[in-house]
Amino acid sequence: MTKMKKNIEDALSCVEDHHIVMVGGFGLIGAPLTLIDGLTKKDVKGLTIISNNLGEAGKGLGILLTQNKIKKAVGSYFTSNREVGDYYQRGEIELQLLPQGTLAESIRAGGAGLGGYYTTTGVGTQLAEGKEEREINGIKYIFEPAIRANVAIIRAWKADTLGNLVYYKTARNFNPLMATAADVVIAEVDEMVEPGELDAESIVTPHLYVDYIVQAKQILTKEGVVTNGQ
Amino acid sequence: MTKMKKNIEDALSCVEDHHIVMVGGFGLIGAPLTLIDGLTKKDVKGLTIISNNLGEAGKGLGILLTQNKIKKAVGSYFTSNREVGDYYQRGEIELQLLPQGTLAESIRAGGAGLGGYYTTTGVGTQLAEGKEEREINGIKYIFEPAIRANVAIIRAWKADTLGNLVYYKTARNFNPLMATAADVVIAEVDEMVEPGELDAESIVTPHLYVDYIVQAKQILTKEGVVTNGQ
Amino acid sequence: MGNKQEMQELIAKRAAKELTGPCVVNLGIGIPTLVAKFIEDDHVYLHTENGLLGVIDVEEDDIDPNLVNAGKLPVGEAVGAAYFNSAESFAMIRGKHVDAAILGVLQVDQTGSIANWAVPGKNIMGVGGAMDLLVGAKKVIVTTTHTSKDGKSKILKECTYPITSTRSVDMIITELAVFEVVDKTLKLVERMPGVTIEEVREKTEADFTE
Amino acid sequence: MGNKQEMQELIAKRAAKELTGPCVVNLGIGIPTLVAKFIEDDHVYLHTENGLLGVIDVEEDDIDPNLVNAGKLPVGEAVGAAYFNSAESFAMIRGKHVDAAILGVLQVDQTGSIANWAVPGKNIMGVGGAMDLLVGAKKVIVTTTHTSKDGKSKILKECTYPITSTRSVDMIITELAVFEVVDKTLKLVERMPGVTIEEVREKTEADFTE
Numbered sequence: 106m107t108k109m110k111k112n113i114e115d116a117l118s119c120v121e122d123h124h125i126v127m128v129g130g131f132g133l134i135g136a137p138l139t140l141i142d143g144l145t146k147k148d149v150k151g152l153t154i155i156s157n158n159l160g161e162a163g164k165g166l167g168i169l170l171t172q173n174k175i176k177k178a179v180g181s182y183f184t185s186n187r188e189v190g191d192y193y194q195r196g197e198i199e200l201q202l203l204p205q206g207t208l209a210e211s212i213r214a215g216g217a218g219l220g221g222y223y224t225t226t227g228v229g230t231q232l233a234e235g236k237e238e239r240e241i242n243g244i245k246y247i248f249e250p251a252i253r254a255n256v257a258i259i260r261a262w263k264a265d266t267l268g269n270l271v272y273y274k275t276a277r278n279f280n281p282l283m284a285t286a287a288d289v290v291i292a293e294v295d296e297m298v299e300p301g302e303l304d305a306e307s308i309v310t311p312h313l314y315v316d317y318i319v320q321a322k323q324i325l326t327k328e329g330v331v332t333n334g335q
Numbered sequence: 336m337t338k339m340k341k342n343i344e345d346a347l348s349c350v351e352d353h354h355i356v357m358v359g360g361f362g363l364i365g366a367p368l369t370l371i372d373g374l375t376k377k378d379v380k381g382l383t384i385i386s387n388n389l390g391e392a393g394k395g396l397g398i399l400l401t402q403n404k405i406k407k408a409v410g411s412y413f414t415s416n417r418e419v420g421d422y423y424q425r426g427e428i429e430l431q432l433l434p435q436g437t438l439a440e441s442i443r444a445g446g447a448g449l450g451g452y453y454t455t456t457g458v459g460t461q462l463a464e465g466k467e468e469r470e471i472n473g474i475k476y477i478f479e480p481a482i483r484a485n486v487a488i489i490r491a492w493k494a495d496t497l498g499n500l501v502y503y504k505t506a507r508n509f510n511p512l513m514a515t516a517a518d519v520v521i522a523e524v525d526e527m528v529e530p531g532e533l534d535a536e537s538i539v540t541p542h543l544y545v546d547y548i549v550q551a552k553q554i555l556t557k558e559g560v561v562t563n564g565q
Numbered sequence: 566m567g568n569k570q571e572m573q574e575l576i577a578k579r580a581a582k583e584l585t586g587p588c589v590v591n592l593g594i595g596i597p598t599l600v601a602k603f604i605e606d607d608h609v610y611l612h613t614e615n616g617l618l619g620v621i622d623v624e625e626d627d628i629d630p631n632l633v634n635a636g637k638l639p640v641g642e643a644v645g646a647a648y649f650n651s652a653e654s655f656a657m658i659r660g661k662h663v664d665a666a667i668l669g670v671l672q673v674d675q676t677g678s679i680a681n682w683a684v685p686g687k688n689i690m691g692v693g694g695a696m697d698l699l700v701g702a703k704k705v706i707v708t709t710t711h712t713s714k715d716g717k718s719k720i721l722k723e724c725t726y727p728i729t730s731t732r733s734v735d736m737i738i739t740e741l742a743v744f745e746v747v748d749k750t751l752k753l754v755e756r757m758p759g760v761t762i763e764e765v766r767e768k769t770e771a772d773f774t775e
Numbered sequence: 776m777g778n779k780q781e782m783q784e785l786i787a788k789r790a791a792k793e794l795t796g797p798c799v800v801n802l803g804i805g806i807p808t809l810v811a812k813f814i815e816d817d818h819v820y821l822h823t824e825n826g827l828l829g830v831i832d833v834e835e836d837d838i839d840p841n842l843v844n845a846g847k848l849p850v851g852e853a854v855g856a857a858y859f860n861s862a863e864s865f866a867m868i869r870g871k872h873v874d875a876a877i878l879g880v881l882q883v884d885q886t887g888s889i890a891n892w893a894v895p896g897k898n899i900m901g902v903g904g905a906m907d908l909l910v911g912a913k914k915v916i917v918t919t920t921h922t923s924k925d926g927k928s929k930i931l932k933e934c935t936y937p938i939t940s941t942r943s944v945d946m947i948i949t950e951l952a953v954f955e956v957v958d959k960t961l962k963l964v965e966r967m968p969g970v971t972i973e974e975v976r977e978k979t980e981a982d983f984t985e
Contacts, residue, residue: 107958122872130791131843149871163447173389181903182901183900183901184636184900184901185847185943188644190900193343193900202902203415203901204870204904204905205824205865205902205903205904206864206904206907207888207907209864209865210447210862210865213656213862214962215660216662217440217655217660218452218454218656218701219454220452220469220472220474222450223449224449224450224909225448225450225869225910225911226907228940229940229941230937230939231899241451246449250471250472251471258873263898267645269645272536272537272858273841274536274827274841275825275843276841277826278826278861279861282862292824301644305619305642306503307536308648311618311657312618312647313589314608314657314662326338326840327839329806361633361651362717364631364633365631387651411694412690412693419690420690421789430690432689432692434692434694434695435655435693436651436652436694436697437655437697439650439654440655440656440729443652445870446738446872447870449869454659455700455701456696456701457700458731460727460729460731461727462696477687497820499857504632504642505613505615505631505632506631507616508616508651509716512650512652512670515866515870516870530855531610531854531855533855535829535852535856535857536858541828542855543799543820543872544867544872557630
């Protein structure tokens with residue numbers, strides 16, 4: 106048994122119009138560039154994208170933006186793609202801005218079966234407007250609901266055929282969280298290994314979270330994004 | 336610089352009367368037996384112990400119980416020590432029972448600076464009595480507050496001198512969570528190594544959580560608890 | 566029915582048939598633990614809430630005191646296993662990442678509610694992971710002897726002990742019969758070999774359809 | 776005051792003096808990032824919120840595109856470093872496990888409130904980890920040029936941009952002076968070499984004590 110899918114298109118067949126899609130990565134670092142590329146080639150519309158950034162101008166999720174496939178984006182730092190502002194000004198995209206820690210924690214809560222939680226982050230700021238405030242033991246918190254998605258596309262370093270994952274340095278970021286919080290989870294990885302080759306104590310994402318694995322073909326290098334042979 | 340303390344008594348000097356103390360372990364597995372032994376030798380009273388179990392009869396935290404040092408216990412499964420029931424019947428200990436997942440999650444929330452969270456676990460049961468119920472997206476949840484402690488005593492497998500920790504198999508359990516949720520964290524470990532010897536990708540508890548490290552002298556073996564050296 | 570061990574193994578064996586991989590299953594203490602040895606599908610992965618996905622049996626010589634299941638019994642580590650902390654483990658459970666839980670009960674009733682953590686009049690001392698598994702496991706299968714030691718039905722019209730969850734279980738497997746819970750009613754779907762419908766009726770307090 | 780780089784380095788150098796180990800420090804984008812090269816204490820450990828404790832400088836030849844800081848600039852991995860996911864990283868921050876954060880600002884006011892994430896009239900597009908660091912870091916040090924490009928004071932009576940937190944920062948370091956924030960008031964504790972009190976007064980809109 107293997108969760109490996111040879112065909113990117115096939116792996117992405119679960120993504121439908123108006124779906125909520127989580128996309129791992131901090132900018133391009135740890136982003137599932139191959140799967141994002143697959144989405145740019147797929148006929149799909151009205152997506153809600155949950156991701157820290159919307160890529161960069163013309164790169165990563167930035168391409169999906171210019172293809173008008175994104176209805177709404179939930180993230181913490183859209184500033185990294187200057188085109189997002191233009192789309193927002195023209196009313197062509199809806200944005201939900203969350204503090205980065207709240208974005209991460211809400212995704213974790215979604216994966217952990219929680220309804221939401223109280224955080225100190227953002228209390229008394231513009232980003233707390235409309236949010237329930239509550240004092241617990243003399244400290245003010247705001248309520249943040251859990252976040253889930255229909256599909257999560259993430260990037261890992263190595264996977265075994267069961268679906269256990271480990272990550273590479275700061276390319277870990279949101280990926281292990283998103284792996285827990287979607288109905289279908291697709292991981293693109295640099296390297297496939299056999300079960301037992303990953304240390305049981307060091308596996309970051311146990312296989313029960315992962316539905317499909319694909320081979321990464323788009324790689325982030327010093328020189329930018331490079332596409333590896335088929 | 337090292338966080339290593341040679342003397343158990345010295346390391347435990349931060350524990351004061353009426354403190355809340357978190358104690359790692361699932362029964363005796365992964366419990367900081369050396370530090371617990373240190374507490375049995377320390378003149379301290381009125382402790383609130385947060386731990387999944389209160390050890391076993393006459394073992395681990397079970398000794399602290401019979402020394403009447405425990406005012407209250409917060410845990411999920413006191414049944415593993417039959418003496419707890421006797422103390423409870425005589426009104427000599429206060430008990431707070433939480434589902435195991437709620438105990439773990441509340442400790443994590445305490446360490447993560449959250450005020451509390453909404454969980455489905457326990458809704459509609461006796462353990463939900465007196466707890467706020469709230470419907471979020473059509474699902475019923477109850478509110479659970481975060482838990483913190485004055486001191487956490489935990490057990491790890493290896494530590495480097497900076498205080499980075501890794502754990503051993505199912506002795507991990509509550510230990511990494513408690514490492515995040517107390518004002519002072521003391522870890523007893525089987526092995527000390529130099530910084531750099533633990534893989535940066537596999538460190539479970541980064542050093543910023545750990546205040547002191549002591550050498551484990553009481554070891555759980557097939558034949559029971561054995562005291563090494565000294 | 567033969568001796569206690571045979572009865573338990575009969576139940577465990579039948580429960581094992583429900584497990585077809587790939588799936589992740591959490592086994593409770595008692596009869597559920599016995600289920601492991603009857604699982605035939607290699608792609609059934611056992612989860613234990615104290616922090617391991619990939620539980621297997623262990624030989625006496627290989628016992629490691631720090632490698633145990635939720636019942637604190639020694640277990641082994643499967644190829645491809647992973648360890649995690651208690652919060653992550655229960656995040657898996659509550660977050661509906663565990664496909665099935667097989668649990669023992671004190672009582673189960675005709676709506677599929679179970680009681681398996683407290684007895685009225687006794688100190689309420691332990692709950693462990695029972696409530697988490699009930700709200701989180703996608704499918705819950707109860708394995709239990711049909712009657713208690715004093716011969717009374719454990720499948721009741723209504724639980725008299727404190728319930729573990731408002732969620733109904735999906736299936737009840739005893740040494741006499743298998744029930745499915747459909748829309749909070751019991752349906753008898755199978756009788757064990759040699760068991761008559763009369764015997765099931767006689768020993769079951771709960772209402773059920775056939 | 777010399778050129779921009781000298782001014783920034785002067786501020787960064789002074790900020791570095793505040794860091795005595797052992798401590799864990801998070802450095803923001805801009806001048807705060809420069810602080811790293813002036814830290815003399817070996818027991819100052821740098822945390823970056825994208826998932827690394829143990830940030831060090833990296834040589835051009837050793838750049839790894841997947842090893843970056845929160846500003847997405849290439850960094851190196853210290854001996855004894857650890858990686859973690861974004862939720863764990865912000866749990867460290869919000870949970871008050873990070874001893875100090877050094878941050879840039881758009882504005883800071885005489886109560887110690889800062890604004891560093893949004894400008895009125897422009898799209899509100901990015902906040903990143905700014906709000907988390909403000910609520911969580913045990914000590915917050917602001918490093919900023921004393922005035923904006925058009926010569927206006929950045930240390931105001933009251934922030935006119937959206938604030939980042941209701942929490943006051945602890946210290947403000949500019950190319951002219953160092954202020955401590957005590958009970959929501961500014962106290963001038965130091966002037967940079969050659970800076971007169973008159974110059975500080977002239978270029979500071981906020982009220983402060985000496």
